[in-house]
Amino acid sequence: MPAKTKHRMILGMFVFLGIVIFSVTIYLIGTKQNLFTPNVKIFAVFTDVFGLTVGNNVRFCGIDVGTVSDIKILSEKNVKVELSIKTDAIPYIHKNSIATIGSEGLMGNKTIIIIPGTLEERSLQGGDTLLASQPVNIDEVLLELKTSTHNISVVSNNLIDITRRIRNGEGIFGMLFTDSELTGNIDRVSQNANMITKNLNDISARVKNGEGILGKLLADTVFSHELNKTSKNFIEISENLEGITDKINRGEGVFGKLFTDTSLTHNIYVTSQHLQTSTEDLQVVSRNLLEITEKINSGSGLINKLLTDSAFAGSVDTTFSRLNKGIVSATETSEAIKKSRMLRLFSKKNNK
Amino acid sequence: MADNGNHSGPSGKLADFFTDLGNLTGFTADVIRKALKKKPEFIEFLRQSYLAGYRSLPLVGITAFIMGLVLTLQMRPVMADLGAEAWLPGMVIVAIVREIGPVITALIFAGRVASGFGAELSSMRVTEQIDAMEVSGIDPFKYLVVTRVLAATLMVPVLVIYSDAISFLGSFLGVNIQDAVSFPLFLRNAFNSLHFYDIVPATVKTFLFGFAIGIISCYKGYYTNKGTAGVGIAANSSVVASSLAVFVIDLLVVQLTELML
Amino acid sequence: MEREIFTSIIRVEHLYKSFNGEPVLQDISFTLAPGENLIILGKSGAGKSVLLKCITGLLEPDSGKRVLFNQLLDELDEDSLNVLKKRIGFVFQGSALYDSMSLRENLMFHLNRSSIRFTARDKDARVEEILDKLGLLNAIDKMPAELSGGMRKRAGLARALVLRPEIILYDEPTTGLDPATSREISELILRIQRIYQTSSVIVTHDMSCARATSNRMLILEKGSFIAEGTYANLRDNPVKAVQDFFIN
Ligand SMILES: Nc1ncnc2c1ncn2[C@@H]1O[C@H](COP(=O)(O)OP(=O)(O)OP(=O)(O)O)[C@@H](O)[C@H]1O
Ligand SMILES: [Mg+2]
Numbered sequence: 001m002p003a004k005t006k007h008r009m010i011l012g013m014f015v016f017l018g019i020v021i022f023s024v025t026i027y028l029i030g031t032k033q034n035l036f037t038p039n040v041k042i043f044a045v046f047t048d049v050f051g052l053t054v055g056n057n058v059r060f061c062g063i064d065v066g067t068v069s070d071i072k073i074l075s076e077k078n079v080k081v082e083l084s085i086k087t088d089a090i091p092y093i094h095k096n097s098i099a100t101i102g103s104e105g106l107m108g109n110k111t112i113i114i115i116p117g118t119l120e121e122r123s124l125q126g127g128d129t130l131l132a133s134q135p136v137n138i139d140e141v142l143l144e145l146k147t148s149t150h151n152i153s154v155v156s157n158n159l160i161d162i163t164r165r166i167r168n169g170e171g172i173f174g175m176l177f178t179d180s181e182l183t184g185n186i187d188r189v190s191q192n193a194n195m196i197t198k199n200l201n202d203i204s205a206r207v208k209n210g211e212g213i214l215g216k217l218l219a220d221t222v223f224s225h226e227l228n229k230t231s232k233n234f235i236e237i238s239e240n241l242e243g244i245t246d247k248i249n250r251g252e253g254v255f256g257k258l259f260t261d262t263s264l265t266h267n268i269y270v271t272s273q274h275l276q277t278s279t280e281d282l283q284v285v286s287r288n289l290l291e292i293t294e295k296i297n298s299g300s301g302l303i304n305k306l307l308t309d310s311a312f313a314g315s316v317d318t319t320f321s322r323l324n325k326g327i328v329s330a331t332e333t334s335e336a337i338k339k340s341r342m343l344r345l346f347s348k349k350n351n352k
Numbered sequence: 353m354a355d356n357g358n359h360s361g362p363s364g365k366l367a368d369f370f371t372d373l374g375n376l377t378g379f380t381a382d383v384i385r386k387a388l389k390k391k392p393e394f395i396e397f398l399r400q401s402y403l404a405g406y407r408s409l410p411l412v413g414i415t416a417f418i419m420g421l422v423l424t425l426q427m428r429p430v431m432a433d434l435g436a437e438a439w440l441p442g443m444v445i446v447a448i449v450r451e452i453g454p455v456i457t458a459l460i461f462a463g464r465v466a467s468g469f470g471a472e473l474s475s476m477r478v479t480e481q482i483d484a485m486e487v488s489g490i491d492p493f494k495y496l497v498v499t500r501v502l503a504a505t506l507m508v509p510v511l512v513i514y515s516d517a518i519s520f521l522g523s524f525l526g527v528n529i530q531d532a533v534s535f536p537l538f539l540r541n542a543f544n545s546l547h548f549y550d551i552v553p554a555t556v557k558t559f560l561f562g563f564a565i566g567i568i569s570c571y572k573g574y575y576t577n578k579g580t581a582g583v584g585i586a587a588n589s590s591v592v593a594s595s596l597a598v599f600v601i602d603l604l605v606v607q608l609t610e611l612m613l
Numbered sequence: 614m615e616r617e618i619f620t621s622i623i624r625v626e627h628l629y630k631s632f633n634g635e636p637v638l639q640d641i642s643f644t645l646a647p648g649e650n651l652i653i654l655g656k657s658g659a660g661k662s663v664l665l666k667c668i669t670g671l672l673e674p675d676s677g678k679r680v681l682f683n684q685l686l687d688e689l690d691e692d693s694l695n696v697l698k699k700r701i702g703f704v705f706q707g708s709a710l711y712d713s714m715s716l717r718e719n720l721m722f723h724l725n726r727s728s729i730r731f732t733a734r735d736k737d738a739r740v741e742e743i744l745d746k747l748g749l750l751n752a753i754d755k756m757p758a759e760l761s762g763g764m765r766k767r768a769g770l771a772r773a774l775v776l777r778p779e780i781i782l783y784d785e786p787t788t789g790l791d792p793a794t795s796r797e798i799s800e801l802i803l804r805i806q807r808i809y810q811t812s813s814v815i816v817t818h819d820m821s822c823a824r825a826t827s828n829r830m831l832i833l834e835k836g837s838f839i840a841e842g843t844y845a846n847l848r849d850n851p852v853k854a855v856q857d858f859f860i861n
Pocket of ligand 1: 632637655656657659660662
């Protein structure tokens with residue numbers, strides 16, 4: 001019967017197409033997990049894998065080249081991760097490449113990132129073990145960055161205050177610097193501060209240049225280390241500065257003894273110049289950061305191009321806006337200090 | 353086998369429920385036994401597959417397309433707030449593949465096919481067509497029930513595949529209403545979020561849905577005993593009971609996969 | 614077809630059946646001889662249909678023996694029971710045509726599932742022969758819903774006959790038909806019996822049909838037989854319940 005045959009054929013097509021769609025889906029998922037492409041197994045040993053799981057991607061030069069195929073605990077401090085790498089990517093990965101753990105975002109999956117080695121070394125072979133670099137925890141970096149920027153804003157305000165007073169108050173110049181060691185300290189410290197703000201400036205510029213927060217901040221561990229180190233230095237140095245400037249502000253004796261040596265007038269002037277530059281640099285940094293955060297906020301292009309991870313963008317956003325706020329409030333504070341008791345104290349001294 | 357549905361037992365709703373469940377279990381065992389033992393009524397199975405499966409495609413397709421589209425549009429503001437529109441396709445696809453595709457398709461299938469099975473079998477029972485088979489030595493169970501249960505079991509998964517694929521297109525449209533995302537990129541985003549552990553339980557689930565819908569609606573139809581009024585009751589209770597079964601199975605499968613993964 | 618020789622083709626002994634505690638059949642015993650036309654007369658609700666269903670195994674009696682073709686029904690497994698059932702034709706009160714199939718398919722459905730293997734040509738020939746005999750040949754590709762009441766009755770008959778059963782059980786073959794059609798059906802039953810050499814049980818409350826077709830009559834009243842005899846015998850039976858059938 002023709003109608004029946006037709007129905008039979010339609011049913012056949014219906015089921016066939018369904019199976020085809022299903023198979024294609026399975027294939028697509030499979031290729032993503034490298035189930036159907038030839039691959040090579042290599043290893044890396046970490047002390048902590050930060051929640052890495054089987055199936056996570058392996059990235060090389062920002063390209064997914066494989067997946068994590070097994071994770072085993074070797075001992076208390078050693079976790080052996082087996083990586084399944086696509087055969088065609090193997091020739092480009094040299095023996096001295098470094099494996100580290102990154103994430104596809106703060107909220108996202110963990111990934112193994114293979115930092116390219118050098119050409120002198122031979123390419124990888126199956127069963128090789130890569131050098132592993134323990135990843136930097138981005139949360140810690142951001143936290144430190146936040147603390148140091150807060151500190152620097154306090155410090156820079158104090159410095160601004162002092163330099164203003166030095167420049168304005170002629171009466172103070174009369175009782176000028178005697179303690180050269182301390183002045184030297186201030187000088188060195190402010191130079192450091194200057195350098196550090198330059199670093200920060202650099203960083204924010206790089207971020208702004210769109211090399212990708214994800215790419216740079218997360219994938220490039222060298223950079224992360226740098227950032228980390230910088231912010232750690234910053235904390236220490238700015239704490240130093242804070243201590244000194246606080247003392248100066250309190251005017252405890254130091255102030256009387258301090259400004260006696262006229263030969264140091266020039267020094268302190270140079271110092272104050274440094275401080276000025278530092279604070280100006282700081283302003284540039286904050287403006288850069290502001291720009292970035294604004295772009296992130298408006299979600300224009302940048303977010304899709306650079307940051308596929310919203311949560312990370314969010315936390316960068318908050319960090320940077322806090323940083324910005326810190327600088328703004330620092331400026332405010334310095335204004336307040338100018339009008340404060342201290343200044344009046346100086347004026348009184350001046351009047352005497 | 354000459355049981356005309358005189359499932360009278362102790363009175364009370366709860367007792368009725370348990371009697372019903374017990375009978376249903378026996379019925380299920382019969383279906384499985386006869387499906388395995390006897391040579392199948394292949395032609396009738398194909399006919400039922402055509403009617404239940406292919407004929408449901410337009411309804412399933414339209415619903416799936418709208419589900420994909422609407423889900424995408426509804427989820428967009430949330431994802432946009434998080435600044436993660438790029439995750440939208442993956443999010444929607446996972447929701448569809450894991451849950452919405454199978455469940456919505458099963459519910460549509462229950463509405464369209466279970467009611468049909470219930471009404472058809474009960475009217476055959478009432479007009480003695482089932483008796484007519486039985487009295488001539490033809491196993492009506494094998495011809496009517498096994499074929500339908502089998503058709504439902506195999507057609508729901510196929511329909512779900514279509515449903516998922518069509519929801520996909522709906523979602524693609526939904527994404528493109530606001531953004532310009534190419535289909536390959538959309539696919540990439542979607543498949544990046546999809547894993548085997550999404551596919552396997554979701555697929556297993558669809559077979560269970562189909563089986564449950566088939567079993568329940570055939571049971572309700574096959575054992576009608578209230579004359580012509582019974583036809584309506586059978587159709588109605590087929591839909592209600594099999595829809596409920598779909599949700600219960602869904603819950604169980606979700607819990608089970610949680611345990612197993 | 615070679616037939617076994619039976620003294621009785623159906624033997625029922627002490628059959629009891631009740632629904633929800635209400636007795637419908639009580640102590641029913643009878644036999645059907647080969648080639649015999651047995652009429653079972655009874656008012657509506659007397660339990661005639663229930664009796665037929667118990668005989669064929671559609672209903673399980675509460676107790677009693679049923680012997681068909683010398684085989685005890687309760688002792689048969691499902692498969693041999695199905696083989697046995699294929700030797701019985703059942704004409705349902707409401708025809709019970711498969712309404713998703715055309716008339717041809719209704720008949721084919723049974724032919725295709727017979728124990729005998731037919732060629733496609735044989736099957737077509739058989740279907741057409743039967744339908745021709747019953748005057749339904751021009752309705753062969755109609756669906757049951759497109760048939761008139763009388764045609765449905767005949768179609769039900771055709772379907773029961775298509776496997777050439779040795780016993781045919783008729784459940785009210787003429788009820789609800791006009792007298793002319795009713796007579797036609799009665800004649801048909803007789804003719805079939807002559808052509809195919811069947812034995813039949815005809816359940817009815819239509820006296821003209823009973824008179825036309827019967828060799829022997831049983832009268833069923835409230836679940837048990839109250840009288841037995843030929844049409845002539847029973848017409849002279851003084852019992853009120855028997856006489857009720859002969860009025861009008
Ligand atoms: N499945 C059933 N469940 C409960 N009671 C039933 C069932 N089938 C029949 N009965 C009861 O059995 C009795 C006999 O019914 P049956 O159908 O045999 O009557 P009948 O003699 O065929 O009447 P009619 O001439 O109207 O067909 C009726 O009282 C009916 O209510
Ligand atoms: Mg009856």
